[in-house]
Amino acid sequence: METGQQERMNIVIVGHVDHGKSTVIGRLLADTGSLPQGKLEAVKLACERNAKPFEYAFLLDALKDEQAQGITIDTARVFFKSDKRHYIIIDAPGHIEFLKNMITGAARAEAALLVIDAQEGIRENSRRHGYLMSMLGIKQLIVLVNKMDLVEYSQAAFDTICSEYAAFLEQIHVHPKYIIPIAAREGENLIHASSRMPWYNGPSVLQAMDAMQKEIPDVSKALRFPVQDIYKFTAENDDRRIVAGTIATGEVRVGDAVTFYPSQKKSRIKSIEGFNVPSQNSAQSGQATGVTLETQIYIRSGEVMAKESDPAPFVSSAFRAHVFWLGKRPLIKEKRYKLKIGTHRVPVYVKTVHRVLDASSLDADSDKQQLDRHDVGDVEFEAVRPLAFDLSGEFEQTGRFVLVDEYDIAGGGIIVAAVQASTTATETFAARRNFAWVRGDISPSHRAIRYRQEPIFVLIVGAPGTGKAAIATALEKDLFERDQVVYYLGVDNITLGLDRDVSGQFEDRDEHIRRIGETAHLMMDAGLIVISTISDVDDGDVKRLMALASPFRTLVAAVGEWPFEWADSAIMMLAEHDTAAVDRIVGALRPFLHS
């Protein structure tokens, strides 16, 4: 598809304000003959008439206005081609917008041009942007030392900036492919070698761009397939499901034994479906595809599919990362942030701030316990449930994440280490809550004697339509008639009440689960037996509910099947439409009922 003439490359251009980004782009367009006929002259003439000096940046503005006429420029992207390939240059207007686009993949750049003003020298953003590039995994960097005309095209001036900036990049392990002295406005070293800087014998900007390597999809790497969505076939009697997503690395073939993480569920690839194309035998990294599995397993979006024969991703609820913080509000402890990694979304908390660096000076402030805007930190995070991830040095996409503060993308980061976590954030918080719990003079044992029972959470799980609610209500009635103090907590009641501020979006599911668990916990603390039902749970949900219910016990009754790898003495299986279900649960509750 993308070969020869058609090859395209995305390059992002960054740098401090006024160092000349727009001029570089405008000049590249003009000198590669990419402008519409007469455009350059027209803009120059308009400037003359208004007695203002011509700027290449005006050229870009003028082209924007012509979008309607099919000119190939839009707000942030400029298109042109060299003899070698087509380029899309992304002008990064602000960090946040840029970071958002880069991480969501809307604007994935394969290389970066970083512009530094020769006269002004290295400024905050020269450093910050360098850091950001490395954090975003952009490995091909070309540094342009611009406005060389203002320093008389002096080699000494160039060398000073070169060595200072190279030393900075060294600290963040970035190795620029080229550092090129240019004068964008004058067109020096943009397309051809400049006669004004005979001491420089490297490539021009365009030659350096052409020398950048196209990222080849890494098929040889281990498979990482972040699950985006599960689709059901719409045809009647077709109960197959398509697991859809874009392959991040590696290759998947029909017949491959695969494991999904973090759930650890296993199956085998039955078919690889294309979108509007016939099914294939294999699919490779970079491809958006869908697979069907030989066995029916329940998985949700956010899981990562890997081959059983490949190294597995890490599964843990804690990890250590380098974070670049862009939020208006600082990154602080005790606050819930949404982590987006691959297709997964999970609430996380800052556990430890190991080190904070000023992103431009790289000065460390080891006592600082929060990250302010533009800080870079070495931070340990704790998630409310285990998640699957890789180290960014090994896997680009599954090792990189975005942090969302309320509704704003506020930071990005790369995972540098997995942390063995004995507890999830949910368990940590539940333990802390239990420790600090305030009571009146009535103790749990007073209530147990009065109500003749130990509180317990009966959680009935299973697919939708398996009769969970019928079992729950019958159980409530049965226990009530035995004079037990029992309450059926209908999940819909929570959705419409306590959860009214939580949108129905999947992303808020974790908060929904938390509130069910906390509500059940409160009622048990009041001495009740609480019964609730929940559909489509994954094992993370069940474990969280059990943690939230603590110190009270949870009895999980699974209708249909127990789809998880782990077992627990407090789990019982119920067949669908099991008429004896109620009796069986009451039987299991015996030790909690005092006669």
Ligand code: GTP
């Ligand atoms: P922002 O988008 O505002 O961040 O700026 P920018 O990085 O896009 O800079 P721009 O290209 O607008 O250039 C800023 C100023 O530097 C303009 O007045 C340009 O004419 C001037 N400039 C750009 N390149 C050169 C150069 O090679 N030599 C000299 N002397 N001036 C230049």
Ligand code: MG
């Ligand atoms: Mg500009």
